[in-house]
Amino acid sequence: MSVQFLFEVQSVLPGEKNEEKIVLVSTELLYKTSGETIYTGVIPVRVTEHGVFVSVPAVTAAFNSKYLRTETLFRLKRYIKRMRDYLDFDNKE
16 A cells, blocks of 8 residues: 655643643645545644643544554654754744
8 A cells, every 4th residue: 555644833821730732734645646635634742841732532543454554643743853943833823
């Protein structure tokens, strides 16, 4: 199964605890060969000083395939870890 994962940070919100961020990530999965969309949606990710935690219930609800669940969790966590230092809260106007 050849799948392309596309992620884009939609917004960064303050979490419940101090120094915690909730990152809403726009997620799209496509078949590489046909370009057909498998999934489009927003998956929340919690970022703390101890690590990056993808919302398992959101991913589980989105996919039946164990492969897609596992790959999405792994790739989304890696994507946010690399961006961690650049995530600033959204401006409230």
